[in-house]
Amino acid sequence: MEQILGPSVPSGRALWRPLGVQDVIITGGPLARWQRINHEASIPLGLEQMERSGALPNLRRAAGEGEGPFQGYRFQDSDLYKQLEAVAWEHARAPEPRYAEFIEQAAAVLERAQRPDGYLNSHYQVVKPGKIYTELEYSHEMYCAGHLFQAAVAAARAGIGDGLLAVARRFADHLVEVFLTGGDDGIDGHAEVETALVELYRLTGERAYLELAGKLIDNRGKGLIADTGLGKLYAQDHLPVREAATPVGHAVRQLYLEAGVVDVYLETGDESLLDCSLRRWEDMVATKTYITGGHGSRHDGESFGERYELPPDRAYNESCAAIASIHWNWRLLLATGHGRHADLIERTLYNAFAASTSADGLRFFYVNPLQRRDDLAEDAYLGRRREWFACACCPPNIMRLVASLGGYVATTTGAGLHLHQYVPGTVGAGGARLRIETGYPWDDLVRIVVEEAPDGEWKLALRVPAWSAATLVDGRPVRPAEDGYFSIRRRWTRGETVELRLDLTPRLTYPHRRIDAVRGCAAIERGPLVYCFEQADQPGGVAVDDLALNPAAPLRVVPRDDLEGVGRTVLIETDAAAVVQPRDGLPYTTTPQATGTPVTATAIPYFQWDNRDGGAMRVWVHLA
Template identity: 40%
Template sequence: MTAQRTSTGTDPTGGRPVVPSLGRRRPLGVNEIELTGGFWATLQATNAAATFEHCEHWMERLGWLANFDRVAAGTTGPDRPGWSFSDSEVYKLIEALCWEFARSGDPVVDDAVRRLTARIAPAQDPDGYLNTCYGHPQQQPRYSDPEMGHELYCTGHLLQAAVARLRTTGTDELVQVARRAADHVCETFGENGLRAVCGHPEIEVGLAELGRVLGEERYLEQAQLFLDRRGHGTLRDIPLGRAYFQDDVPIRKADTWRGHAVRALYLAAAAVDVAVERDDGALLDAVQRQWAHAVARQTYLTGGMGSRHQDEGFGSDWELPSDRAYCETCAGVASVMVSWRLYLATGEVRYADLIERTFLNVVATSPRSDGRAFFYANPLHQRVADDWPGEDGVSLRAESGARAAWFDVSCCPTNVARTLASWQAYAASAGERDLTFLQFTGMRVDAELGDGRSVSVDVDTDYPDDGLVRFRIVRAPSGPVALRLRVPEWAEDALLDEGGRLRRVQPGFAVVDRELEDGEELRLQLPTAPRFTWPDRHVDAVRGCVAVERGPLVYCAEAIDLPEGVDLEDVVLDTDTEPVARDGRVIVRAVVQPGPEDSRWPYHRRAPLLGPSRSNEQAHADGMGPDGTGPDETRTDGFDVTLTPYHQWAEREPTAMRVWLPVLTR
């Protein structure tokens, strides 16, 4: 990294989740970008209108909020409801409310922040410790379970909430509570304190950002200390291995992300923060190397990360099963956190590319359109239509073919809430004399450039449904300015129209660097014809399959859209027929290849014929069982299958689903 001090990098307000003091790009805040309509404005409005209240309702109902009251009242006991990390959900909701208040200025939202703060603050111990699960009458002692106790994890989310408050409103009781908590952490775990780390990284990213916004150098030092301590067997070994909490290899030395995906990614985000603040190129290189490895060998088409249910973890290279894809929503959020920090540090477009993919196909997939139910895991293949847990049910498990109102482990709803509430902060960035558009949706950007000039642009688009993105210059600065428009990695043959002058632009950044005029309009036309996407031959799980994408969206086949009596597992795609877009969905051509009867051994002596004919030789019985009759015949009459954007799957009803469909070979 060539360090570059961003001129307004240490500005405490501005509504930005991440404000590095060095880096190639300056983030814009929720105060500088307003969503004016379209895909993300709708999600954000629903988030504000429904999800916050929904989350608070459930946390009240389950006693997670009352846990704070009981600590304050001294009435704790062994019967505390919720997991050890339930406090963090309250903090994530507060963080979401802070961003939302910056957007809407709605006093009801501000009241909610104050109301929740007023319940949290009295639970803080005099020395700054704040956790409702440990250290009080009839509870385990503080920090007695570093591996699984989640105490510092909870504190980290408290600090992130305080960062949101500071960057949007300013200091208040929440911030004071967070400062006391951060001070307590530094005192307890500093150079001369406990040589421990938290099993679930998060304190690091919280300390780093609170340190930045408050100019508290020792918070950054403590974050760095936690990073450096990790990876040396600091934590106890567990059946899942120390890789589960990234305590097997120091982050500077690791080539890959390992273990629990959210933990690995929160840690990587903090590592970028520390690398940037310390101008530590080696550490930044390490995270970039890990990112590149993960993107090449450990990432799903949707951008989802985490292949294993067992440890919610990254698996081996190329271990990317569609059906058992975990792709936790929170790992999607965490992946955006890492990529965003790497983008700010390096300015490289690939990070924004992955952010778009992950936003549209993981983060946006989680919430139901009414904002009151969520996916936790985001598999790319649902073999059987799942039971619907109902509006009133707490899902005991992460995996489900239907969005759940709430979870026993309910990290995802509040993570979606805080991410959607601050979504616009990831849409654009500024440089010394440039404004860069990274994500496309209806929005107004009023940005100050590094050189002190300001520029105002309205973006109007139906993206991702449509590929036309219009940038109207509301207020141009005097003198030349660079507008940089991301051309996504999939957008071959995109066109840029500058007042009738058309030019072809390639993936990367399309740059318009000249004097602009008020009222002038640039039009970026991104191709949105549906396309087949093929997996690298090393991805065992989807060999012989194809997926369909359109623009930045991954599509899927839902069983409820198939003709009566057709099993989704029997559908084979005919790629000789090009996919066609229709009303935001995509039509493909398919045939049916039925499954064998029960009791037929599914491993044969002869290669299955995938074409329509069947040789006599093929009819040889080689099944284990009396009714083995060899592979079945292909039904040759093709039919149309309508594919749905993946982020909408199971919106209508629980159903079987596939992103990757087997390809008909002739």
């Protein structure tokens, strides 16, 4: 099977071929900034944490080398595996000897820790050797294995870490022996290994890995694991995968599971898998997706809520859920060729995902709400980003996605290229090389310069985002085809250009009326960016919580080259009102609300919030 150096899904059934991390060079804009701080700040922090958080010491314990008690959660190994994957992609993008060294050294520890039969999990080996594979509902053993496989695939594609791949294969073979040929039935309470097994199959050609992934998906909903007390929905074990109509339970589990479901479809052609996954996708997008692209409405169980249950303040929107959604949508994009999946990737990437990391790359959100009140109890958890977490699933997950972002920008067909995300830089594919010049998403113009012209007729397909009300190509209004792309098929000459102009007019967006939690409100968007109102940007004394927007007022664009703490941004100002309602006894009255006084309200892109004072924030603001 052809190998592509990227977080890719090369498959006969995919409509398009992904590009490798080395085929797309991102040279500017927010994505290049994220990759720079990932390289300079986040990854070094993550590498340090692999010792401090216990991830590597635990594995040394399992190898019989370390001292002291097991540290952290039973899935602590997975932090290391995600970190290894991040380092592997980063090595492919911007090689450094320390990356290869880290992978090599970690692989050596893993090799020594791994049991002769291939099993590897420091928690179970150190703490509960008698319980291996007996607590699948919460053991995370296959979940950890999955992250190991993904790290090994990334390292192998990047040409480093043969040792890691050997460890991964031995563990995968052990899983096959127990759960496929051995006849044990089970699933992991936390889906993840399914997509990883398919990727390992793509790398190695070992069909048993694909078969095991398929079996694990078929096993879900049969009650093979115990209920952890959080209910069968929590682990998507309430119904067979092909029968479940809507995403439920722990959001990250559901979304990783979906990536696996589409992956198995892509390799086996089982249409029933694609069908059920698309059915849930449509329900999720229409009723359970935040405007930021985030998923997970409840802290309770870190889970999806009911349809239209989308509270802004108690939104969970785990950073890992944003990543898992991008993985799933990428696979759906390759499977269906429909730009709506690239649209959702863009929305998620620039909002739910990007907000997870501070401007300096050193602090992270686990939970990404759409509102923070100005009136927090004196003693409440303030909900600011943190350097690390006891359960640190998010930071290394963020790092592996940022390092591999180039893989999500474009795809090729035999004679053509689809541009899914607009970033300045170069994209090379099959004899063609394009240079892309753009200040997007701050500016509306995307200029595509043909640096190397392909032979013969060749199609350039440009995604036209659903939000772009008026789109120009080379100065002429265009409408995308039903798949969301505008295509130009012709012979190309070196040096010629295509100019795409997207509609970045700021827009006031209203929620569906059944989203109770934000009725009577609007949000501001511009291009792919969702905006929010932060206390730091409001004129003296006006509380964000007192703002009321005027739907008729113009939205004024205010570019800022270097806003303190934030960097480059585009603010939006509008004429609004400040409505102060007194606090007196029960907050229920028989007279409607007070009127307000005029103020100017200023909004900042949501992904740049919480880089200043930690004050109030709102995406959805009352309408006057």
